[in-house]
Amino acid sequence: MPIDLVIIMTETRRKKIKKIFDDNGPIVKASILRENKLCSRDITELIEAGFVKKHRTGFYSWASSDYNMSDIELASSLVPNGVICLYSAAVHHEFTTINPTIVSVAVPSSTVKPQLPEYPPIELYVFSKTFFSLGETSEQLSYTKIRIYDRERTVCDFFRLRYQLGEDVAFEVLKNYMARKNKNLQKLMEYAARLRIKTKIRPYLEAML
Known part of the structure; x- marks a missing residue:
């Protein structure tokens, strides 16, 4: 030939x-x-x-x-069983001025931790299977659809992990959430009750109302 x-x-x-x-x-x-x-x-x-x-x-x-996909889009695609959470979700929802260099991704405790890529840098958070799907939603970004926690779950997670992540960041996230017109306090308290932080977050909510 x-x-x-x-x-x-x-x-x-x-x-x-x-x-x-x-x-x-x-x-x-x-x-x-x-x-x-x-x-x-x-x-x-x-x-x-x-x-x-x-x-x-x-x-x-x-x-x-590959369209110069954002780090969040890449992370969501490369960890398909994960959900964008915490710092990355807070940035997406415009709840914090922190600009993290690592993408935060939650994975269920019932699965084996996935192999991570060299890029983007990803930090995995293992969440209980019982509450893993609570507040999960999907959003279409520029090039792909991502799995991400909604506003209320993001606020609750920061309060749930406030000693690990920093109380100042948790308060910033809550303050910016409370300034939103589209906040849903009923949903927030429902999530807080299921995640067993209702008594922890209520005093701060009442002080901001």
């Missing part, structure tokens, strides 16, 4: 593979690639050629099409 025909066939296959990434990306799991008849040798060849980027074992993106 002539060399130029081999090049044409290789380019044709590369375009088909890129379409798989376009249809399923930006981050694509190895299981999806296998379903589309791609073997590990194909992926290795594309990585070595600079067409595909490996984020962690089993998670890939087309190098020219």
Whole structure:
């Protein structure tokens, strides 16, 4: 077979593979690639050629099409069983002026901790399976949908872990939440009761009303 025909066939296959990434990306799991008849040798060849980027074992993106995803989007995609929480959720909800360099991700205590990528830096928080889904919501960002805790769960988590995270940060988060017109105090107290911090947070709420 002539060399130029081999090049044409290789380019044709590369375009088909890129379409798989376009249809399923930006981050694509190895299981999806296998379903589309791609073997590990194909992926290795594309990585070595600079067409595909490996984020962690089993998670890939087309190098020219990762769209400069935000760290939160990347973390959410690379830890699919996790939920964006604490500092990262507080920044997303505009409850704090802190600009963390690490993405905070909660994982359920019932699962094995996932392998983390070199980038972005991720800090895992293991939450009880009983309360893991409380306040979980999803939001569509620029390039992907993320799992994240809502405003009320974020406030409660800071109070629940205030000695570990810092009382000053917990008070800042609560103060900024209370300044919102769309706050839901009934939901906040329901969450606080389930997380067993109702008596801890109530005095501060009453002082801010």
